[in-house]
Structure formats: structure tokens, C-alpha cells
Amino acid sequence: MSGDRPQALTRGDPNIWERIAAKVANYEVDVLVHLGGQVYGSEVFQRAWVLFQRHEQTGFSTTSQKEIEEVSKEQLRDVYRSVWNMPRTRKVLASVSNIMMLSDEDIY
Secondary structure: OOOOOHHHOOOOOOOHHHHHHHHHHOOOOOEEEEEOOOOOOHHHHHHHHHHHHHHHHOOOOOOOHHHHHHHHHHHHHHHHHHHHOOHHHHHHHHHOEEEEEOOOOOOO
């Protein structure tokens, strides 16, 4: 498994998680190896960075640095939550062992 980007799927595109879920349901998969590209956080990271820079320029006069960091961390966590909580993805992740290798997108 590599390059999972559910937000990029359009109607009619094959969803790899449907195929994997079917194989898991038939006990054809024991271990799923993730070869990077499971979570694309670059857009959220860039938004968080802009938010941080904006407040840094004003000396954090309206919001503290800690608050900005917390908001940013939560936004980055939400990327993982949204991708890994897709129904079939969640079912597969909970049903088999997973070995994950990170790529630059996973930890952008």
C-alpha cells in the first residue's frame, strides 16, 4: 500500500481500500505493509505555518504562541484522523497487522 490520497478520488476511480477490505474479509491478508504516502499533510502544514507566522509578526498580541501551536497540532492530527477513519480504511487497519514506513508526505 502506498500513495493513499482519498480526497483525490473522483467518481468511478478505484478505491484500493475496497479491494484490500474484501481480501481481509476473506482472510487473504495477514499483514499490510504501508510504503509511505499514507497521509498527505503538506497543505495543512502550510496553513498552520502561515497562521504561526502571522501571529509571530504581531508578537502573538491576540493569541499566545502556545495556543497557536495547539491549534496547529490539532489540525495536523485531524489529517490523520480523516484519512484513517474512512470506513474501509478504519476496518482494515483494525483487522490486520500493519507495518508502516514513512515518506516525506507522512511527516511533512
